[in-house]
Amino acid sequence: MSESLRISETHGILRITIDRQSRMNAIDLETMSELGDTIIGAETRPEVRVIVLTGAGKSFCTGADLAAAAAAGGNEASPEVVMDRANDVVRAIVDSPVPVIAHVNGPAAGVGTSLALAADLIYAVDTAYLLLPFTSIGLMPDGGSSAIVAASMGRARAAELALLGARLPATEAAAAGLITRALPAEHLTDQVDAVAAQLAAGPRRALQLTKAAINAATLAQLDHALAREKTGQVELLTSADFYEGMTAMLTHRAPHFDGAARPITDPAQEA
Known part of the structure; x- marks a missing residue:
């Protein structure tokens, strides 16, 4: 296990902490893969x-x-592998036989929002926000967020978040039913701990079937969304617009999209 992921287990509660604080917990491919493996591995452990x-x-x-990906010179992995890893984690959270709680202690953006929203119960500090900033760098929402947000908030609000990259405060997300609850910082951990303890003491099989029934009723389109997002994102990850968006973000300037959806083969030619 890398230092970017901290794992602890007590009284049936498996706690997974993304620990890349120097990058505001932005997640690289290695950490994403380990996160998925950890969640999937818990499926066969009845004590969890x-x-x-x-x-x-x-x-x-x-x-x-994206900074880590840029430092790797685009050789970290193919777009297909990157998308598969992200989709695997989302599916692992949704398909886990035990409830998954997202303890949103601060901002959740991009695939971080997708990871949080894939959970069954989502408790956020009231100063946090959710953000889908994909279009600002020439990409599209992924991690199933195109389905999960729309299923929870409706098409109009989902379009606002996805097309405009609008920041959604946790308090508004809770009021709209996108997350379970927004709480003051001094109460957040206690709430999460209390809920986790209640679930850990509950009937494992009954909770599993209840979770599966709710997800089947509300996320019936998730697999189709993940497939559409993968196809679209693989295209966009090799586009000139994404290269421009990523370069602009890393150099702290406004992007200049030319509207051409042409692919690039050598980023140096587009510099």
Whole structure:
């Protein structure tokens, strides 16, 4: 296990903490893969009764670590592999036989929002926010967020968040039914701990079937959404618009999209 993921287990509660505080818990491919493996591995361990996912420090997870990808010169992995890893984690959270709680201790952005919303219960500090900033760098929402947000908030609000990259405060997300509850910082951990303890002491099989029934009724389109997002994102990850968006973000300037959806083969030619 890398240092970017901290794991602890007590009284049937498996706690997973993304710990990349220098990057506001932006997640790289290695950490994403380990996160998925950890959640999937818990499926065969009857002593695990609930999973709590959180971030270290003041952020939950601020999305994919594009700086790490840029430093790797685009050779970290193919777009297909990147998308498969992200989709695997979302599916692992949704398909887990035990309830998953997202302890959103700070901002959740990009795929970090997707990870939080895939959980069964989502408790956020009231100063946190959710953000889908994909279009600002020439990408589209992924991690199933195109389905999960729309299923929870409706098409109009989902479009506002996804197309405009509008920041959604946790208090508004709770009022709209996108997350379970927004709480003051001094009460958040106690709430999560109390809920986790209640679930850990509950009937594992009954909770599993209840979770599966709710997800089947509300997330019937998730697999189709993940497939559409993968197809679209693989295209966009090799586009000139994404290269421009990523370069602009890393150099702290406004992007200049030319509207051409052409692919690039050599980023140096587009510099």
